[in-house]
Amino acid sequence: MAKESSERIIFHIDVNSAFLSWSAVKRLEEDPGSVDLRTIPSIVGGDIATRHGIVTAKSIPAKKLGIETAEPVARALQKCPNLVIVRSDFETYRKYSRAFIAILRQYAPVVEQASIDEAFADMTEVFEAYEKGGAALSERMPGPGLDRREFALEMARRIRDEVRESLGFTVNVGISVNKLLAKMASDFAKPDRTHTLYPSEIPDKMWPLPVGDLFGCGRKTAERLASLGVSTIGDAASLPLEVLQTSLGEKSGEYIFRSVRGKGSDRVSDEREDAKSYSNEVTTASDITAENYSEEMPPLLKALSQKVASRLRRDHVYARTIGVMVKTNDFRRRSMQQKAEDSTNSEEVLLRIAASLMEKLLLGDKGLLSSDGSGIRLVGVSAADLDDGNFRQMNLMDYLTQALSGEPAKSPSAEPSREYTEDSDGNMPDKKRPDEKLRRLTEMSRKINERYGENTVRRGAGKRENK
Secondary structure (H helix, E strand, O other), X not given: OOOHHHOOOEEEEEEOOHHHHHHHHHHHHHOOOOOOHHHOOEEEOOOOOOOOOEOOEEOHHHHHOOOOOOXXXXXXXHHOOOXXXXXXXXXXXXXXXXXXHHHHHHHOOEEEEEEOOEEXXXXXXXHHHHHOOOOOOHHHOOOOOOOHHHHHHHHHHHHHHHHHHHHOOOEEEEEEOOHHHHHXXXXXXXXXXXXXXXXXXXXXXXXXXXXHHOOXXXXXXXXXXXXXXXOEHHHHHOOOXXXXXXXXXXXXXXXXXXXXOOOOOOOOOOOOOXXXXXXXXXXXXXXXXXXXXXXXXXXXXXXXHHHHHHHHHHOOOEEEEEEEEEEEOOOOEEXXXXXXXXXXXXXXXXXXXXXXXXXXXXXXXXXXXXXXXXXXXXXXXXXXXXXXXXXXXXXXXXXHHHHHHOOEOOOOOOOOOOOOEEEOOOOOOOOOOOHHHHHHHHHHHHXXXXXXXXXXXXXXXXXXXXX
């Protein structure tokens, strides 16, 4: 174990039952006399008449009745017929999430938001300033004389108090020397609690837990470990690395080997990585079949393509690979992708490619709907292979727009475009070069120049000649 003086102080701050809590706070703000959803059996879920009827958050009273996150609303109602159901409200959730993160940034110089309702904070520099009697964050500093771990507990208490008093909901704070252990600690008893999980506390606090409670250990991994006789995190810690890698694979085995010993990253960063892809998906209100495909699928694809294209344009990026995915009514996932002729953030292009791919995936010779009569319960559209547009092959409107504006035209890609499709079974791609399109665009540009003057459309710093 590292010496205490060299350990970092890492917090993981997690909103308790975030969606349910935020819905409850909004409800009380609008009607102070209403019942607090957190004190009664209640859930955030969808309309029971649709496939959106999944429990996404639950109150503690609902949890005590056996209601679980991600179970169907219908099943939850069987457990509690008087269950109160509220719809998701992501505008409200984003509002409270921003306020929550803003408070954390008043306490820590570096805050890494892990999701809408949780974040890591590195408090190491704050403690060092406290030790030196520095003025930084002085209004939130405790009185002098606390050691490293006492200081951490006091700062966690202050964060919890400020969130509760100013925003109306509660958080758990986990404290340790790295992100893994801090995350594990914040998941201990709730709500509104502070927990520590230092390396010396691992045998007593972490090893007795079910192995499935280990952060990063999914259900399938837990099942494989169970086949080895592993039921607790401590059981996994007793296995050699070679045994874990043989059963789980090299990377997964090494992750479990390190994690059960409390090894993890202590780097907290507030730098957001650029998105590698964009996607949106929706669960259908009823199964899409071959019979209702033409009626049900087009509006879904249009809405999904619109959302993905909007996000691409918002972030000023373009996508080269467009994909679709579905989940069948027996929970199988299938996907198909295709390269666009040029990178794009156009809703029309995304929709055209998505519609073509979906028809092949579902209605083609070996399509899911034509081959085995499956129904579709979830539909998604994705965009990947992102770039900033510098390597796009400009179309005619690009030329005209930039020629009239006087802005430099972006260079076309040096490599010819290729078009391919690829499904989840690894079928070989089909290829096609868009040489004909380029020839047509060049001819159209020539004719426009002839009619309106040379250089009306050109590569480089285009301009319109005045006559």
